[in-house]
Amino acid sequence: MAVAAALPELAPMVKRYAFYRESSPEPVRRVEVPVASVALIFTFGSPLWIGPSADPASVRPFTSFVAGVHDRSTMTVHDGHQHGVQIDLSPTAAYSLLGVPMDELHNRVVPLADVLGRRAEQLEDQLVDAVGRGWDAARPALDEALPKMLAAGPPASPRIDWACDQLQGTGGAVSVSALAEATGWSHRHFIEGFRRHVGVTPSRFARLLRFERAAQQLRAMDPADTFADVAARCGYFDQAHMNREFREFAGCSPGAFLAAGL
Numbered sequence: 688m689a690v691a692a693a694l695p696e697l698a699p700m701v702k703r704y705a706f707y708r709e710s711s712p713e714p715v716r717r718v719e720v721p722v723a724s725v726a727l728i729f730t731f732g733s734p735l736w737i738g739p740s741a742d743p744a745s746v747r748p749f750t751s752f753v754a755g756v757h758d759r760s761t762m763t764v765h766d767g768h769q770h771g772v773q774i775d776l777s778p779t780a781a782y783s784l785l786g787v788p789m790d791e792l793h794n795r796v797v798p799l800a801d802v803l804g805r806r807a808e809q810l811e812d813q814l815v816d817a818v819g820r821g822w823d824a825a826r827p828a829l830d831e832a833l834p835k836m837l838a839a840g841p842p843a844s845p846r847i848d849w850a851c852d853q854l855q856g857t858g859g860a861v862s863v864s865a866l867a868e869a870t871g872w873s874h875r876h877f878i879e880g881f882r883r884h885v886g887v888t889p890s891r892f893a894r895l896l897r898f899e900r901a902a903q904q905l906r907a908m909d910p911a912d913t914f915a916d917v918a919a920r921c922g923y924f925d926q927a928h929m930n931r932e933f934r935e936f937a938g939c940s941p942g943a944f945l946a947a948g949l
Contacts, residue, residue, distance in 0.1 A: 688705055688707040689706045689707075690703055690704070690705050690706075691704045691705075691822075691826050692704075693829070694830045696834075697830070697834065699852075699855075700779075700837065701774065701777075701780065701833060702724055702775040702776065702777065703774075703775050704772065704774055704775075704825070704826055705772070705773040706772055706818070706822045706825055707769065707771060707772075708769070709765075709767075709768070709770075710768055711768075712767060713767055714765065714766050714767055715764070715767060716762065716763070716764045717762070717763050717764075718740045718760050718761070718937075718938070718947070718949060719740075719760065719762075719763055720760050720898075720902060720936065720937045720944075720949050721756075721758050721759065721760065721895055721898065721936050721937075722757075722895070723778075723855070723892060723895040723896045723899050724756070724775045724776060724777060724778065725754065725755055725756060725775070725777075725780075725789070726773055726774070726776070727751075727752075727753050727774040727776065727781075727799065728751065728752055728753075728754070728771060728772070728773045728774075729750075729751045729771050729772045729773075729799075729810075729814050730749075730751065730769065731770045731771055731814075731815060731818065732769060732770040732771070733765055733768050733769065734749055734750050735748070735749055735752075735763055735764075735765050736748050736749075736763065737754075737761060737762070737764075737796050738761070739759060739760075739761060739762065740759075740760040740761055740762040740938055741759070743762050746762055746763075749796060749798060750798075751798065751799040751800070751807060751811055752797060752798050752799055753781070753785065753792065753796070753797055753799055754792075754795075754796045755789060755793050755795050755796075755797075756778055756789065756794075756885060756892075756895070757794050758793075758887060758894075758895060759794060759936065759938070760936070760937055760938045761796075772818065772829075774829065774833075777851065778851065778884065778892075779843035779844075779847060779848050779851055779884050780843070782840075782841070782843050782883075782885075783837050783840040783841060783842060783843050784836050784837050785802045785803065785840065786802070786840040786841055787802055788883045789882075789883065789884055789885055789886035790882045793886040793887060799811075806836065810832055810836075813828050814828060814829075816828075843884055844880055844884060846872065846877075847870075847881055847884040849870070850866045850869075850870060850877075850881060850889065851885065851892075853866060854866075854889065854892060854893050858896055858897055858900045858921065859892070859893030859894060859895075859896035859897040859900075859922065860893075860897075860922050861893070863877075863878075863890050863893070877889070894936075897922055897923070897932070898932055898933070898936045898937075900921050901918070901923070901932075901941075902937070902944070904917045904920065904921065905917055905941055905944060905945055906945075908945070914929065914930075914941050917929070929941060
């Protein structure tokens with residue numbers, strides 16, 4: 688896997704590009720935990736089978752697709768060979784690029800052609816050509832195509848953009864009431880606008896950000912650290928609070944999360 692940043696002028700709308708190729712003698716099954724972003728994925732080989740991890744029998748095959756903001760874990764399965772490109776977007780950037788309310792994509796994986804039409808095919812053709820010339824050619828192709836696609840879609844609300852930045856910058860440690868008041872909107876109008884632009888309510892998004900931060904810290908956990916230390920740093924009331932959040936979002940305890948290599 689090669690990970691690259693987008694052009695500076697695309698940050699923080701485009702969080703990263705990931706170019707990957709995987710080969711295994713046997714089928715590969717993974718559990719993917721929620722993150723507070725939207726993924727566009729283009730696969731150039733075998734399809735990726737995806738479905739809720741709680742219901743493995745429901746997985747369906749996808750090639751190029753968009754995964755909206757999820758607040759539950761997902762199962763992915765492939766036949767052992769994967770080759771593709773992943774673009775991680777902020778939810779408000781995805782709102783502009785895709786041109787659809789993000790709450791319609793909450794906990795959903797949708798073929799990219801269903802939301803982008805011919806633009807999905809055109810971008811996929813560009814990427815196939817670029818990736819054929821090497822990973823270094825794929826990043827410029829994305830840097831050229833994405834600004835045009837973002838500009839062609841509906842602009843995101845600057846107030847919701849600002850609120851997202853506040854939540855992301857603090858790891859979800861800002862009260863929803865304070866954010867609503869700062870935007871000048873009523874509490875109800877703010878919640879509805881946030882859900883439309885992001886896919887979930889601001890309080891749910893804050894919890895996802897806190898979970899994502901805790902998951903990152905657990906993966907890089909120092910041997911001297913305890914789960915209680917991670918919980919305190921990430922803004923949980925206590926370790927029991929973090930345990931409950933992990934069971935809801937990842938479907939397992941922090942200890943099981945680490946043991947499974949999630």
